[in-house]
Amino acid sequence: MPRPKKKPASAELSKTPTGITGFDEITRGGLPTGRPSLICGEAGAGKTLFSIEFIVRGATEFGEPGVIMAFEEKAEDLETNVSSLGFDLRKLQKDGLVYIDHVHIDRSEIEETGEYDLDGLFIRLGYAIDSIGAKRVVLDTIENLFGGLSNDGILRAELRRLFRWLKDKGVTTLITGEKGDRHLTRQGLEEYVSDCVILLQHRVQAQISTRLLRVVKYRGSLHGTNEYPFLIDEEGISVLPVTSLH
Amino acid sequence: MPRPKKKPASAELSKTPTGITGFDEITRGGLPTGRPSLICGEAGAGKTLFSIEFIVRGATEFGEPGVIMAFEEKAEDLETNVSSLGFDLRKLQKDGLVYIDHVHIDRSEIEETGEYDLDGLFIRLGYAIDSIGAKRVVLDTIENLFGGLSNDGILRAELRRLFRWLKDKGVTTLITGEKGDRHLTRQGLEEYVSDCVILLQHRVQAQISTRLLRVVKYRGSLHGTNEYPFLIDEEGISVLPVTSLH
Amino acid sequence: MPRPKKKPASAELSKTPTGITGFDEITRGGLPTGRPSLICGEAGAGKTLFSIEFIVRGATEFGEPGVIMAFEEKAEDLETNVSSLGFDLRKLQKDGLVYIDHVHIDRSEIEETGEYDLDGLFIRLGYAIDSIGAKRVVLDTIENLFGGLSNDGILRAELRRLFRWLKDKGVTTLITGEKGDRHLTRQGLEEYVSDCVILLQHRVQAQISTRLLRVVKYRGSLHGTNEYPFLIDEEGISVLPVTSLH
Amino acid sequence: MPRPKKKPASAELSKTPTGITGFDEITRGGLPTGRPSLICGEAGAGKTLFSIEFIVRGATEFGEPGVIMAFEEKAEDLETNVSSLGFDLRKLQKDGLVYIDHVHIDRSEIEETGEYDLDGLFIRLGYAIDSIGAKRVVLDTIENLFGGLSNDGILRAELRRLFRWLKDKGVTTLITGEKGDRHLTRQGLEEYVSDCVILLQHRVQAQISTRLLRVVKYRGSLHGTNEYPFLIDEEGISVLPVTSLH
Amino acid sequence: MPRPKKKPASAELSKTPTGITGFDEITRGGLPTGRPSLICGEAGAGKTLFSIEFIVRGATEFGEPGVIMAFEEKAEDLETNVSSLGFDLRKLQKDGLVYIDHVHIDRSEIEETGEYDLDGLFIRLGYAIDSIGAKRVVLDTIENLFGGLSNDGILRAELRRLFRWLKDKGVTTLITGEKGDRHLTRQGLEEYVSDCVILLQHRVQAQISTRLLRVVKYRGSLHGTNEYPFLIDEEGISVLPVTSLH
Amino acid sequence: MPRPKKKPASAELSKTPTGITGFDEITRGGLPTGRPSLICGEAGAGKTLFSIEFIVRGATEFGEPGVIMAFEEKAEDLETNVSSLGFDLRKLQKDGLVYIDHVHIDRSEIEETGEYDLDGLFIRLGYAIDSIGAKRVVLDTIENLFGGLSNDGILRAELRRLFRWLKDKGVTTLITGEKGDRHLTRQGLEEYVSDCVILLQHRVQAQISTRLLRVVKYRGSLHGTNEYPFLIDEEGISVLPVTSLH
Ligand SMILES: Nc1ncnc2c1ncn2[C@@H]1O[C@H](COP(=O)(O)OP(=O)(O)O)[C@@H](O)[C@H]1O
Ligand SMILES: Nc1ncnc2c1ncn2[C@@H]1O[C@H](COP(=O)(O)OP(=O)(O)O)[C@@H](O)[C@H]1O
Ligand SMILES: Nc1ncnc2c1ncn2[C@@H]1O[C@H](COP(=O)(O)OP(=O)(O)O)[C@@H](O)[C@H]1O
Ligand SMILES: Nc1ncnc2c1ncn2[C@@H]1O[C@H](COP(=O)(O)OP(=O)(O)O)[C@@H](O)[C@H]1O
Ligand SMILES: Nc1ncnc2c1ncn2[C@@H]1O[C@H](COP(=O)(O)OP(=O)(O)O)[C@@H](O)[C@H]1O
Ligand SMILES: Nc1ncnc2c1ncn2[C@@H]1O[C@H](COP(=O)(O)OP(=O)(O)O)[C@@H](O)[C@H]1O
Ligand SMILES: [Mg+2]
Ligand SMILES: [Mg+2]
Ligand SMILES: [Mg+2]
Ligand SMILES: [Mg+2]
Ligand SMILES: [Mg+2]
Ligand SMILES: [Mg+2]
Structure with a gap:
């Protein structure tokens, strides 16, 4: 029985191209605009590289300034790490297209509550966004914020607070998360709260390693659901959308 | 030895069609009327989409108003997320056929007891149901209510309290639950308490992903017991009842 | 060397037929008379259905009245759930052949000790048994009694107390238990204490689901030890004793 | 280089035949005389049956009186359970060849220390042994004694105390133990302390169940090390020593 | 669409050759200069040997003095262990090319905080580095520093403090780490913090053992990503870069 | 590029033959002289037998007196257990070639600290070594010393203290350890601290059992790295060095 397609009044979801070869095809346009997305995987999976390429291509190819809030690596280290890919983070910063903030978390800041102070982060991040009129934000990695929280209820509430703040700011955000034992992430809640x-996976079979990307979830959008091989080479990341929609 | 089939005095279980292609066939009529059902799966499995389609089709195809109690997503986000499927949640709300209540749970509401206050929920939900004369209810997701409870005995008692309240209200309810490590749900008790x-599963084999639906349990009814492939496309969810009864 | 078969003075174990097709054949007569048996499996495995059929057939085919002590489901719900199988629980209750007691356990009853008060249960169950002269008893499910107990030694002592009380009452009991992670039951002790x-298992292979029954243990009796497929259809449960004894 | 076989002064290990078909062949004579052995396996594996047959055959075929200390089952239940095998425990008790002591452990006896009082057990067991001049002892099951102990060091010390007491008494003992998650026994220490x-295993493959016996360890003796199928039928246990020594 | 390769202003990552056959080819030049690297694997995987060869070849083939901070083995033991490989640690120490500091951690130093005092380590290591003008450093093993820390947030902060100190010193460091249950390392955080x-793996299949090396992660550099077999023989370690880049 | 083999000044590692057929071939000479080695495996793997044969052959074939510190078995039991192998421990003790000390650890000695007092052990062991001029020592098993310690940092420090004491004494030591869940040993640290x-493994496949030996780690020495089958028969242990070096 054919159902008449009604034209809905509500706005459809709009998308922000990452500029990463293949990925925008699989997702039919990129990441959800103005919403936070989560990218997770093991050490070396390519989370940081993907995030930086998202910011760099945003700045250079789509005219959207971006903020990188890095908890693990310093600005200079990030610059060095991607320079061989032809990404000139230093210049982009000078041109006001990228803002890198390396947040240094001290033992003492965790010791009492087991988590980093979110309100402080909001002030700092808000300042960074406003200063360059950023449309894109990267937080690398989320474990630095909540690593010591063990109560699931509270963790979920805090995750939602962070995600809501980012939505309210209207920025398209990419948050990196470390792989957990049996869940996608270490604490196993982030994937439920995210849009x-x-x-990203690194599969080793018969001694040969393959990198694979999968869109686990995309609220409000059709997308390719398979595992797509991807490469990291001198040009950055390229995903092979072998079959882009199943 | 053939047993004479007695005609029982007690009422047989009545069912509420979901309107979701294929599903009503597998379950021989839909969800159990006036009882709470549980739908569980990993992030991105399709729990929220299934639930909303259950409400939307109930309102548009069966004339049954429905309440969506959303703990993760705001009304506008839900509207946006399903607009591409031709579901106009905004209009349905205006027409008094759907009522969306986004419950915002704060850290402080969890901090003391590790759970959200059920009595407050009952008042709020009761108001929503009465205001539109709802016959269908969705709670998305149950983890928001009991995420921090660790004592199995108490959790079971509270689950039963929630389920009994819903039964007493006479609404056909669909509750979403996140996949656990070794049980169907995170706390591994909901599936025993539910009727x-x-x-919903997302199986990836040889890099190809397949979505599968299985009716794990249906008290009081015959139903298909296999895993049935299902699709999410521009029309919503459609289950392929390859063999509808085994 | 042939051993002369002595005739023992002690009474051989007597058995109570369940009336469930195939099962009495596999067990060479049914459940051990006057002793408690345990039936375990995941949600939807068929534990409750098996138990009710044991009571219903006892009442209708063998003239043995039976008590159902239900912790999860109310009497009306149970009635509805089995009415399509031609089981008229309402009439059986009216005829004094079945007594259903729905025990409603409140959060407050668990909060202090983590377990339900056994002595209260004994009084209540004793009353139910005596009132109809019951020969069969069902407790559905055991987790409701001890769900919050964590000390193995105490749990074992309490399990034994419950089982002894039932043995002293002389009733043939069937207790349902939920599947645990790595043991047959959630706490992994019930199976050792039971006679x-x-x-009951629900195995899904290549998307096809099969129901299987296995007699894990039967003190004092020879029995089929394999996994036997079983069906739930309009007539209730039927086990296929493909090879009834190995 | 051939090594001259010296004749040692120390006594070789002597053995006590169990009388269980096949087992004495695999172990080249039975259990180690005057030492405690451990028999472990899941519920229904056959631990209790093996132990009782060891006692019954000891009394009837080898003239060695035996004590059964049962923590789970009462004397009458044990009698009933093995009567179909032609074992007349009642008569053997009357003839002073078997002594059955059912130890009833109460919740209160565990509550404080998490373990049963060993010294009380020694007095009781000592009395039983002396009263019939027992040469064989069965303790069924060890978990009843130490189920609530969680410190490995203390558990090991107590296990050793129990085993030493039994060795000092000079009785050939068989202790049953429940299967643990990843170790042979629940606490995973008993198998190291035992001689x-x-x-006993119950393996189910392709729905067919097979019982298997393996001698995991035998200090001081050569023995068959494979898994040997065994049967439980009207004659008791019979092990098939397909290849008795590897 | 071809992207014009911009010449970045930021310095590219420079590398320090290990001198270990095959490894420098896989990594296109060796370890990241002035940064800390992590080498992990089970007991006997070859972590210590790899580290020492890195120091010895640095001193003898590249004129870079190196410090070995050993928590497990004493200087003399290390000397003995590698002498058969033709590595003369004693002479290298005498020539001021290698400095071995065996740090002896006492129970009392751990007892209070569960970790070794980092500041003390910095002083000691700083002295060692300065005294020979070291360019390379080995810490064997990291578990000795943080073995007793259980809070993830604090551990991460301390790891970062250690890594930052080493980066500030400008030394190329190799830190060894023991294999964890489900993560690369015991605490599962080191691999995320490292550059x-x-x-190193020791895989046993069909009774044959193979040693395998994999570069799990290398921030800022292209590298071979497969598993490469390696040998330990009289010449030290040699990796077989069967296919050096995938 | 051929590297000139330098003659190192430091002494190469010297070895102590065990006299166990095949093992000295695989290890190119036996255990590391004057260092502690660890032998681990499940119950019945052969740890105790291997250790005793190491002592007996040391005394009879290489003129090296040896001490056996046994925590599980008494001297007489050990004597009985190996007498069928032609090992006359009683005579060797009388001849001053072997010293057996059975350490009886009481519950009270563990109760407070969760570990056995090391200093007391050193005095006792020192006395034993000196009294016969022992060159070889066996400790059976290490779990008796540290079974109740749960802090990894402290355990590691204590293990190192024990190992250092033994090294200082100059004795070639063999310590037995019980198999852990996911690590070689129960606490998973011993294998990292050992030289x-x-x-030893007991693999059961298709009901056939095979004993296998693997040298997991040998600091400072080339050795066979595969799994080698071994037998326990009337002559003791014989390892089949099918391919002695890979
Ligand atoms: N508007 C849409 N159009 C097409 N597919 C959608 C749409 N919305 C969601 N999906 C698909 O459905 C999946 C499940 O979404 P959702 O119901 O939110 O999952 P869950 O609630 O189980 O986490 C998404 O990951 C996406 O693949
Ligand atoms: N009236 C009925 N008619 C047919 N099948 C039924 C009926 N009631 C239950 N079933 C089937 O039996 C399954 C098991 O039900 P139940 O005994 O309640 O499981 P459990 O108690 O093990 O959780 C249900 O999931 C359904 O598939
Ligand atoms: N009298 C009997 N005749 C035949 N088989 C029996 C008899 N008693 C027990 N069995 C079989 O032996 C199995 C093991 O019983 P039991 O020794 O009590 O197991 P365990 O003590 O290991 O839990 C039972 O499950 C049943 O299959
Ligand atoms: N005297 C003996 N003759 C032949 N085999 C023996 C003798 N003693 C022990 N064994 C065999 O060696 C096995 C291992 O014994 P043991 O060294 O005590 O193991 P572990 O110390 O690893 O627990 C025993 O299970 C048995 O199979
Ligand atoms: N500049 C680069 N050129 C080529 N490959 C790189 C470069 N930087 C990183 N890589 C590759 O990408 C991998 C992933 O890096 P990264 O994004 O830091 O991982 P993650 O953040 O997931 O831990 C590295 O291990 C390396 O293989
Ligand atoms: N001098 C040597 N000659 C040959 N092989 C050696 C030598 N020293 C160590 N090995 C081999 O290298 C392995 C790994 O040693 P090591 O680096 O100490 O491991 P790890 O530090 O990972 O525990 C040893 O088990 C041994 O097989
Ligand atoms: Mg990263
Ligand atoms: Mg959802
Ligand atoms: Mg049920
Ligand atoms: Mg038993
Ligand atoms: Mg090492
Ligand atoms: Mg031993």
Whole structure:
């Protein structure tokens, strides 16, 4: 029985192209605009590289300034790490297209509550966004914020607070998360709270290693659901959308 | 030895069609009327989409108003997320056929007891149901209510309290639950307390992903017991009841 | 060397037929008379249905009245759930052949000790048994009694107390138990304390689901030890004793 | 280089035949005389049956009186359970060849220390042994004694105390133990402290169940090390020593 | 669409050759200069040997003095262990090319905080580095520093403090780490904080053992990503870069 | 590029033959002289037998007196257990070639600290070594010393203290350890602290059992790295060095 397609009044979801070869095709346009997405995987999976390429291509190819809030690596280290890919983070910063903030978390800041102070982060991040009129934000990695929280209820509430703040700011955000034992992430809640979840994997079979990307979840959008091989080479990341929609 | 089939005095279980292609066939009529059902699966499995389609089709095809109690997503986000499927939640709300209540749970509401206050929920939900004369209810997701409870005995008692309240209200309810490590749900008790349990899975084999639905349990009814492939496309969810009864 | 078969003075174990097609054949007569048996499996495995059929057939085919002590489901719900199978629980209750007691356990009853008060249960169950002269008893499910107990030694002592009380009452009992992670039951002790243990499984292979029954243990009796497929259809449960004894 | 076989002064290990078909062949004579052995396996594996047959055959075929200390089952239940095998425990008790002591452990006896009082057990067991001049002892099951102990060091010390007491008494003992998650026994220490360890398994493959026995360890003796199928039928246990020594 | 390769202003990552056959080819030049790398694997995987060869070849083939901070083995033991490989640690120490500091951690130093005092380590290590003008440093093993820390947030902060100190010193460091249950390392955080992670494995299949090396992660550099077999023989370690880049 | 083999000044590692057929071939000479080695495996793997044969052959074939510190078995039991192998421990003790000390650990000695007092052990062991001028020592098993310690940092420090004491004494030591869940040993640290680690396994496949030995780690020495089958028969242990070096 054919159902007449009604034209809905509500706005459809709009998307922000990452500029990463293949990925925008699989997702039919990129990441959800103005919403936070999660990219997770093991150490070396390519989370940081994907995030930086999202910011760099945003700045250079789509004219959207971006903020990188890095908890693990310093600005200079990030610059060095991607320079061989032809990404000139230093210049982009000078041109006001990228803002890198390396947040240094001290033992003492965790010791009491087991988590980093979110309100402080909001002030700092708000300042960074406003200063360059950022449309894109990267937080690398989320474990630095909540690593010591063990109560699931509270963790969920705090995750939602962070995600809501980012939505309210209207920025398209990419948050990186470390792989957990049996869940996508270490604490196993982030993937439920997020609007869009990407999993990067590094599979070793018969001694040969393959990198694979999968869009685990994308609220409000059709997308390719298979595992797509991807490469990291001198040009950055390229995903092979072998079959882009199943 | 053939047993004479007695005609029982007690009422047989009545069912509420979901309107979701294929599903009503597998369950021989839909969800159990006036009882709470559980739908569980990993992030991105399709729990929220299934629930909303159950409400939307109830309102548009069966004239049954419905309440969506959303703990993760705001009304506007839900509207946006399903607009591409031709579901106009905004209009349905205006027409008094759907009532969306986004419950915002704060850290402080969890901090003391590890759970959200059920009595407050009952008042709020009761008001929503009465205001539109709802016959269908969705709670998305149950983890928001009991995420921090660790004592199995108490959790079971509270689950039963929630389920009994819903039964007393006479509404056909669909509750979503996140996948656990080794049980269907995170706390592994919901599936025992529920009358009807549906599992959505996302299986990836040889890099190809397939969505599968299984009716794990349906008290009081015959139903298909296999895993049925299902699709999410521009029309919403459609289950392929390859063999509808085994 | 042939051993002369002595005729023992002690009474051989007597058995109570369940009336469930195939099962009495596998067990060479049914459940151990006057002893408690355990039936375990995941949600939807068929534990409750098996138990009710044991009571219904006892009342209708063998003239043995039976008590159902239900912790999860109310009497009306149970009635509805089995009415399509031609089981008229309402009439059986009216005829004094079945007594259903729905025990409603409140949060407050668990909060202090983590377990339900056994002595209260004994009084209530004793009353139910005496009032109809019951020969069969069902407790559905055991987790409701001890769900919050964590000390193995105490749990074992309490399990034994419950089982002894039932033995002293002389009733043939069937207790349902939920599947645990790595043991047959959630706490992994019930199967050791019980005289007879039945496992119901729901195996899904290549998307096809099969129901299987296995007699894990039967103190004092020879029995089929394989996994036997079983069906739930309009007539209730039927086990296929493909090879009834190995 | 051939090594001259010296004749040692120390006594070789002597053995006590169990009388169980096949087992004495695999172990080249039975259990180690005057030492405690452990028999472990899941519920229904056959631990209790093996132990009782060891006592019954000891009394009837080898003229060795035996004590059964049962923590789970009462004397009458044990009698009933083995009567179909032609074992007349009642008569053997009357003839002073078997002594059955059912130890009833109460919740209160565990509540404080998490373990049963060993010294009380020694007095009781000592009395039983002396009263019939027992040469064989069965303790069924060890979990009843130490189920609530969680410190490995203390558990090991107590296990050793029990085993030493039994050795000092000079009785050939068989202790049953429940299967643990990842170790042979629940606490995973008993198998290291014991002189002889037998594992009974119930393997289900392709729905067919097979019983298997393996001598995991036998200090001081050569023995068959494979898994041997065994049967439980109207004659008791018979092990098939397909290849008795590897 | 071809992207014009911009010449970045930021310095590219420079590398320090290990001198270990095959490894420098896989990593296109060796370890990241002035940064800390992590080498992990089970007991006997070759972590210590790899580290020492890195120091010895640095001193003898590249004129870079190196410090070995050993928590497990004493200087003399290390000397003995590698002498058969033609590595003369004693002479290298005398020539001021290698400095071995065996740090002896006492129970009392751990007892209070569960970790070794980092500030003390910095002083001691700083002295060692300065005294020979070291360019390379080995810490064997990291578990000795943080073995007793259980809070993830604090552990991460301390790891970062250690890594930052080493980066500030400008030395190329190799830190060894023990294999964890489900993560690369015991605490499962080191691999995320490190710039370069090497995994050594010892795989036993069909009774034959093979040693395998994999570069799990290398921030800022292209590298071979497969598992490469390696040998330990009279010449030290040699990796077989069967296919050096995938 | 051929590297000139330098003659190192430091002494090469010297070895102590065990006299166990095949093992000295695989290890190119036996255990590391004057260092502690670890032998681990499940109950019945052969740890105690291997250790005693190491002592007996040391005394009879290489003129090296040896001490056996036994925590589980008494001297007489050990004597009985190996007498069928032609090992006359009683005579060797009388001849001053072997010293057996059975350490009886009481519950009270563990109760407070969770570990046995090391200093007391050193005095006792020192006395034993000196009294016969022992060159070889066996400790059976290490779990008796540290079974109740749960802090990894402290355990590691204490293990190192024990190992250092033994090294200072100059004795070639073999310590037995019980198999852990996911690590070689129960606490998973011993294998990292030891200089030489041997794993004994009992693999059961298709009901046939095979004993296998693997040298997991041998600091400072080339050795066979595969799994080698071994037998326990009337002559003791014989390892089949099918391919002695890979
Ligand atoms: N508007 C849409 N159009 C097409 N597919 C959608 C749409 N919304 C969601 N999906 C698909 O459905 C999946 C499940 O979404 P959702 O119901 O939110 O999952 P869950 O609630 O189980 O986490 C998404 O990951 C996406 O693949
Ligand atoms: N009236 C009925 N008619 C047919 N099948 C039924 C009926 N009631 C239950 N079933 C089937 O039996 C399954 C098991 O039900 P139940 O005994 O309640 O499981 P459990 O107690 O093990 O959780 C249900 O999931 C359904 O598939
Ligand atoms: N009298 C009997 N005749 C035949 N088989 C029996 C008899 N008693 C027990 N069995 C079989 O032996 C199995 C094991 O019983 P039991 O020794 O009590 O197991 P365990 O003590 O290991 O839990 C039972 O499950 C049943 O299959
Ligand atoms: N005297 C003996 N003759 C032949 N085999 C023996 C003798 N003593 C022990 N064994 C065999 O060696 C096995 C291992 O014994 P043991 O060294 O005590 O193991 P572990 O110390 O690893 O627990 C025993 O289970 C048995 O199979
Ligand atoms: N500049 C680069 N050129 C080529 N490959 C790189 C470069 N930087 C990183 N890589 C590759 O990408 C991998 C992933 O890096 P990264 O994004 O830091 O991982 P993650 O953040 O997931 O831990 C590295 O291990 C390396 O293989
Ligand atoms: N001098 C040597 N000659 C040959 N092989 C050696 C030598 N020293 C160590 N090995 C081999 O290298 C392995 C790994 O040693 P090591 O680096 O100490 O491991 P790890 O530090 O990972 O525990 C040893 O088990 C042994 O097989
Ligand atoms: Mg990263
Ligand atoms: Mg959802
Ligand atoms: Mg049920
Ligand atoms: Mg038993
Ligand atoms: Mg090492
Ligand atoms: Mg031993």
